[in-house]
Amino acid sequence: MVLAEVEAIVNDRGLLTGPRPTVDREKLQHHLREVLRLLHVDLQDENLLDTPRRWSESLVTLTSGYDYTDVRKLTTLFRKACSAADVNCQNMVVIGGTYKTLCAHHILPFFGQFIIGYIPETMIIGASKIPRIVEVHMRRLQSQEHLAHDVADTVEKILEPRGLAVWMGGVHMCMIMRGVEQESSFMETNVLRGEFLNDERTRDEFMSIVNRRGKRD
Numbered sequence: 782m783v784l785a786e787v788e789a790i791v792n793d794r795g796l797l798t799g800p801r802p803t804v805d806r807e808k809l810q811h812h813l814r815e816v817l818r819l820l821h822v823d824l825q826d827e828n829l830l831d832t833p834r835r836w837s838e839s840l841v842t843l844t845s846g847y848d849y850t851d852v853r854k855l856t857t858l859f860r861k862a863c864s865a866a867d868v869n870c871q872n873m874v875v876i877g878g879t880y881k882t883l884c885a886h887h888i889l890p891f892f893g894q895f896i897i898g899y900i901p902e903t904m905i906i907g908a909s910k911i912p913r914i915v916e917v918h919m920r921r922l923q924s925q926e927h928l929a930h931d932v933a934d935t936v937e938k939i940l941e942p943r944g945l946a947v948w949m950g951g952v953h954m955c956m957i958m959r960g961v962e963q964e965s966s967f968m969e970t971n972v973l974r975g976e977f978l979n980d981e982r983t984r985d986e987f988m989s990i991v992n993r994r995g996k997r998d
């Protein structure tokens with residue numbers, strides 16, 4: 782991975798959707814066309830003529846997180862976006878946002894909200910950077926559990942906070958569209974570390990924020 786490319790992630794320039802020279806697009810398109818053929822899909826239908834190319838491009842984008850797996854490099858770069866925490870004011874910092882990703886079992890989307898809380902030790906990070914960290918991780922195939930833990934690991938490595946909490950709540954299309962066809966497929970994941978594990982009041986404070994802001998419908 783080119784250094785400038787990683788720097789662009791930290792600078793909010795959205796290069797995660799950029800071209801990935803490492804993927805053999807022609808081969809990918811060929812195999813996706815075969816997949817459709819095996820499913821007896823009429824590839825001559827005018828709506829489907831260009832589908833193997835579109836499908837392959839969308840898969841390349843949705844898995845672009847695999848190009849950013851060097852956690853050490855990411856940590857170093859995101860550290861540059863950090864600033865010193867006020868030693869007299871070690872309050873909980875809470876940042877929320879949305880995520881969308883693909884499940885590793887069925888390659889179907891699951892998506893929802895995240896709320897991340899941390900208690901700084903020596904460093905804080907700009908509010909726009911946390912969603913960037915989530916974005917790097919969400920463009921991979923995974924489970925909600927893995928996504929929450931991977932995000933927690935990266936934030937922990939960057940900030941080394943006194944406490945860290947990652948909550949994710951999402952709707953899973955693989956539960957809605959197949960299998961049990963369960964319409965109420967909302968799943969919650971909670972990762973608690975440091976003071977969020979050891980101190981009940983800190984944990985309760987975070988969970989009351991989740992209860993206020995975390996959507997369940």
Ligand SMILES: [Zn+2]
Pocket residue numbers: 884885886887888889955956
């Ligand atoms: Zn699934």
